Structure formats: C-alpha cells, structure tokens
Amino acid sequence: MLDGVLDTLVLKPCRIIILKDIPLQNGSWLLEMADGRRVVLRRYHALATLPDLCYEHEVLGYLARAGWIVPEPTDDLVHHEGFWYCQTRYVPGAPVSHETGAQRRRRGTDLASLNLALRDLGGQIGQRPGWRAQHTGVTVHTSIDWDAGVRGLMEVSPRLGSWVYTAAAQAHDALHAIGAAELPVIVVHGDFHEQNVHYEHGHLAGVIDFGLTHLDSRPYELAIARTYRSPETIAAYREELARNEWPLSELEEAAIEPVNRAFRVDMAVWQVEQGRRTGRYDLAKIERQLSRTGTTPP
Secondary structure, three states: OHHHHHHOOOOOOOEEEEEEOOOOEEEEEEEOOOOEEEEEEOOOOOOHHHHHHHHHHHHHHHHHHOOOOOEEEEEOOOOOOOOEEEEEEOOEEEEOOOOHHHHHHHHHHHHHHHHHHHOOHHHHEEEEEEEEHHOOOOOEOOOOHHHHHHHHHHOOOHHHHHHHHHHHHHHHHHHHOOOOOHOEEEEEEEOOOOEEEEOOOEEEEEEEEOOEEEEEEEEHHHHHHHHHHHHHHHHHHHHHHHHHOOOOOHHHHHHHHHHHHHHHHHHHHHHHHHHHHHOOOOOHHHHHHOOOOOOOOO
C-alpha cells in the first residue's frame, strides 16, 4: 500500500523509518531522501474527511507562517485505498517522556505561547467540521451516536452502561452550574501532552500532532494536556498568560475541574464508540476512563 502512495506523490526515499502504524488509524513514516532531506508521510485515520483535514492544515499553515515549527503539509492530500495521505514537514527534536518539575513548567509556558499565537485564528476559520467545544456536548465529535453506543454497552456490561450515563449527567450538571455556556473559545492544539512537544538542546524544537485541533475552551486545552497530573505546567501556563495580559477569567478558572471531568467522560464515550463500530467493547479501558470522572460506579 505504501508503495502506491509514494508513486502517487512521486517520492523515492532511500530509507523509510516507521514512526507509527496503527491499522485503520493514524500512521507516520519518516522518509530520508537521497539529497539529505527528511519529510514525514502521514496517513490519517479511516474516518477523516477532506473538510476536516483542510481545517487542520489551515491551522498548521497559519502557525508555520508565524514562525512555529509544525508538521505543515508540503504537498497536496492524496486519497489511496480508502485513506488520506499527505507529505508533511519533518519536526526535529524529541519529546521528554519523564519530565522534571522545570520541564513541566517549560511545557506550560510553551502551551501558553501557542494559545497566544492562535488567539485570533478562531474568528477567521470558525469550528472544525464535525466538532464542537467539550462544554457543549457529551463528546467533541458531533458524529458520535453515544446513546446507541451506550445501549450496546449495556448489553455487555449494564454496570458500565449505567455508569456512563451517570457520569455524563453529572458532568453536564457541573458545567451548567458554573455557567459554562459562556466560556470563550479559541483554536486549541487539542493534545499538548509530553509526547507531542519536541525539544532539542533544552529549547522548544517544534510541536506535532494537531489531529484534535478545533475551537474549544482554554480549560479543555489544559484538560487534554493532562495538567491534572502536572501542577507545574498549569502554574507556568497561568503565569505566562498573565504576563501577556490574557489571564484566565474567573469563569475559566471555575471550569477547569468540571471540564476535565467532561473530558474524561468523552474519553470513555470514545471507547464506547469504538465498541459500537467493531462490536468489541474494551471494558477495562472504559472503566479506567470512568474512574477518572469523579463519579461513583452504580
């Protein structure tokens, strides 16, 4: 399959290194060319649509023009045997798998800088097709029929099915109680955890994996960056935003915990959706996400 994509893109690498290759999901290959150039060939997941990917590429192009090192597309998207592929810029450096306190602070500062860079883009491009802000629905994906998924889960595990409904209802109530409907939204990276931030010689080298970028709140950005387990990251994030006169508002501060709970519900619902599509529910993964929602199992 890869040979056909390379032929379509007229790419003749002298060496191919597999970075990631998950069947029916994302794949990435580092291509080393005879002239010394490095590019990355990316395969998008099976449910990706052209409007969805064009949005992601618009965000990447915007950041690249602003001087950020990101995997911007270097050629057109191509469709091959049911998947979209694209040649993208190689992002140097490497992630820090086990961050020290100082490195967690550095990531918080870098996340604030990225949000500042994207601050005005949302008004230009709007919401990503097929997405919504976390505080406006059970899941950020508008295409997920979570009721159907949970009905299927109930047949396999009534306990987990009931737990999903309870967790979703409590997350909704908590968000409603603080007036989360008024949360401002920006274009977020959507997955700014350790593995997607590259450093080299102690400095930021680039940011990868914008597959979840869309319009959402800053509390959501913090939730999906896993700052619940990294207090230094959120502290540095707050400080950098305040230094640039764009601090988190009282509402945003109040929303951090309930949005994080809603995000965990969303993660469980995503696993439920995978079960609905495949007929195989990963009960252990679903329970692990539900256990992080702050709700008690029935």
